[in-house]
Amino acid sequence: MLLSFRVANHRSIREETELSLVATELNEGTAHETGVRSEGRPVSVLPAVGIFGANASGKSNVLHALRFMRTAVLDSFADWGRRAGVPREPFALAPEAREETSFFEVDLLLGRQRVRYTYGFELSDERVEAEWLHAYPSGRRQVWFDREADRPQDEGGEFRFPGSGLKGHKDLIVSSTRPDALFLTVGATLNHPALSAVHRWFVDNLWLVTPGADVPARTEWTRKKLTDRKAGAGLRERLGALLAAADLGITGVTLDPESGEVQLLHRTADGTSRPLDFWDQESLGTHAWFAFLGPLLHVLDQGGVLLVDELDSSLHPILAAEVIRLFQAHEANPRTAQLIFTTHDATLLGPSVAERPLDRDQVWIALKEATGESRLHPITAARKARRDDNLERRYLHGHYGGVPRLTSGEIARQIARVEEELRATREQEVTGPPEP
Structure with missing residues (x-):
């Protein structure tokens, strides 16, 4: 199960952004229990979350970042060495972002014992700058490995394996890991059992469904x-x-x-x-x-994770709502498969609690700043996002952001203005400039 995903400096996402699938106290029954406790409290996960937002707000880039992380884990050892550098996509509208690392991290629950793992890495254009895997087999963190490209030799060199959490052969994996390859990928390629288990999650998950093309x-x-x-x-x-x-x-x-x-x-x-x-x-x-x-x-x-870009482009709103309810239903989804989707369809927010398929903590909003940067926040972060709100109406009225900043008839007025300017230009070309 996916608990959370964090990303920074990928496409339109400049600053660190987190998408959480951990249920909050505002959840009203759609969450699935995990059997895991954190700080004495049971942890439940969301079987579905929806990312709403205007065109070009960065919704799809959240899904793209998840897919990029999957591709990196699967291909960095075999494919990245065939080309010069790391095939990342940093934020393009600020030149200095090219000098900054791109950051990716997932929090997972794996196996029948529901062990929590945190795995992530940072990339530059040339190499893997950092990589880490932490496990929580008994609720307390074990650092299985920690990698930093610029760590001095007297601090253990590029790789550290504090404690005895990560057992098995490691020297061969270290010696086989190129600067532009992920240690997790190499470890799985060399059949390290513990690393292969985490690697397997990326193999089996994050299927991306896009409208039309596929x-x-x-x-x-x-x-x-x-x-x-x-x-x-x-x-x-x-x-x-x-x-x-x-x-x-x-x-x-x-x-x-x-x-x-x-x-x-x-x-x-x-x-x-x-x-x-x-x-x-x-x-x-x-x-x-x-x-x-x-x-x-x-x-x-x-029991995997399905990514759907523009759910409303693939399905009628009624079908889309039923797909969400399918993932929510415990009897239809006993393995707690998860759905992460983007959409423009405000009807999925529903005019009332009874009619909407999503709880408030399942709704996220993507915003595009004036700088071109995308930001992501849960609708629960909005002030006065009450249980009985008409989320659909309030969203369309801009209370939560994520809608185009347009006044009624603005597009028609803009077209009329351009047409008038073009007409005046054509008339001046025919008659010539006015006499002095």
């Missing part, structure tokens, strides 16, 4: 899963139920007995069902929902 790939992946002999039958049943629940006229999923191709069954006027050609006869909306369900069911099965 629909064909997700569709094909889902179709292949449905034809799998072992898991396909159960998956077809579950996916068919979700397709039918979406009121698309679909009654189930089957395989063509001759070709083995996936077919969606549709209701007919006489009460029977018949398949339609998936590519030529199914609607784009059906394709989008079908492509969304494959990753969704996979993440629910694995």
